[in-house]
Amino acid sequence: MNILITGSNGQLGNEMRVLSKQHANHQYFFTDVVAAEDVHILDITDRKAVADFITKNAIDLIVNCAAYTNVDKAEDDEATAFKINADALTVLGSQSIRVIHVSTDYVFSGNEHTPCRETDPVAPRTAYGRTKYAGEKNLLAVCPEAVILRTAWLYSTYGNNFVKTMIRLGQEREELGVVFDQIGTPTYAADLAQAIFTVIENPVWHSGIYHFTNEGVCSWYDFTIAIHELAGIRTCNVRPILSEEYQYKTPRPHYSVLDKTKFKKTYGVEIPHWMDGLKRCIAKL
Numbered sequence: 001m002n003i004l005i006t007g008s009n010g011q012l013g014n015e016m017r018v019l020s021k022q023h024a025n026h027q028y029f030f031t032d033v034v035a036a037e038d039v040h041i042l043d044i045t046d047r048k049a050v051a052d053f054i055t056k057n058a059i060d061l062i063v064n065c066a067a068y069t070n071v072d073k074a075e076d077d078e079a080t081a082f083k084i085n086a087d088a089l090t091v092l093g094s095q096s097i098r099v100i101h102v103s104t105d106y107v108f109s110g111n112e113h114t115p116c117r118e119t120d121p122v123a124p125r126t127a128y129g130r131t132k133y134a135g136e137k138n139l140l141a142v143c144p145e146a147v148i149l150r151t152a153w154l155y156s157t158y159g160n161n162f163v164k165t166m167i168r169l170g171q172e173r174e175e176l177g178v179v180f181d182q183i184g185t186p187t188y189a190a191d192l193a194q195a196i197f198t199v200i201e202n203p204v205w206h207s208g209i210y211h212f213t214n215e216g217v218c219s220w221y222d223f224t225i226a227i228h229e230l231a232g233i234r235t236c237n238v239r240p241i242l243s244e245e246y247q248y249k250t251p252r253p254h255y256s257v258l259d260k261t262k263f264k265k266t267y268g269v270e271i272p273h274w275m276d277g278l279k280r281c282i283a284k285l
């Protein structure tokens with residue numbers, strides 16, 4: 001197959017580039033808004049550019065890793081976030097080819113007490129969440145056979161993320177307050193990329209929405225303790241604090257654990273625990 005990967009300079013896009021080397025049976029076209037080594041320029045909001053690229057390169061499948069991911073900035077500029085996270089999904093979905101798209105736990109309210117299933121009602125509380133949910137709806141309206149993977153708490157050796165920030169702050173500071181009343185599942189982008197290849201290589205195409213994160217749950221505080229432990233940081237005292245002690249610009253979900261039963265049953269796979277993913281990521285950093 002000829003596979004178009006959008007957002008290739010991002011965390012997930014980079015992990016797709018790494019993993020694609022183990023799947024040399026396909027030809028890959030890596031793209032993003034900024035050119036890089038082996039990455040061509042393609043703005044997913046540009047309808048003509050997308051259509052021309054797909055025709056010229058006889059693309060069979062789109063894996064959309066592109067997104068507007070800055071949750072706080074999206075509050076001030078929802079229009080731009082909407083263009084990339086929602087409008088562009090109509091563009092990508094209208095090309096008469098298969099699409100794998102990535103969405104987020106932020107489509108839910110974050111006030112749940114049990115892991116969210118794909119069929120649970122959504123109630124996004126942020127501009128980012130609203131734009132991502134609109135993107136899901138736009139995509140399914142024009143491409144009902146699409147596969148959408150909702151994920152959460154993504155980190156990688158690439159880009160800026162919580163793991164890298166906590167390592168830096170742990171090295172700079174003697175004390176750090178981290179919230180312990182927000183519960184979720186850290187997800188190594190390399191494991192999400194593996195899940196995407198599971199979908200691609202499966203002999204049967206199963207359209208629909210799926211939840212995918214690593215296994216297990218923790219708070220950001222527990223996650224930070226694990227990061228510092230694995231990174232060998234011993235000089236920083238990490239304190240558990242409440243969300244109300246941290247000045248968040250945007251409301252954060254208190255509980256946003258995703259139930260992955262549907263993905264595991266459909267594809268017959270086991271998913272690594274978040275600690276396992278974290279160990280592999282830190283070993284690479």
Ligand SMILES: NC(=O)c1ccc[n+]([C@@H]2O[C@H](COP(=O)([O-])OP(=O)(O)OC[C@H]3O[C@@H](n4cnc5c(N)ncnc54)[C@H](OP(=O)(O)O)[C@@H]3O)[C@@H](O)[C@H]2O)c1
Pocket residue numbers: 006007008009010011012013031032033034042043044045064065066067068069084102103104105132151152153154155159
């Ligand atoms: N990060 C998380 O914690 C998290 C959690 C849940 C779900 N997700 C979802 O997971 C997916 C991957 O996230 P990620 O963390 O890998 O994102 P990321 O690192 O922010 O990468 C997204 C990439 O898309 C590019 N992009 C932005 N606008 C574009 C456009 N118009 N056309 C083409 N490319 C464009 C970005 O470029 P610029 O950087 O130059 O804008 C960036 O290189 C996204 O769908 C995201 O919503 C992420």
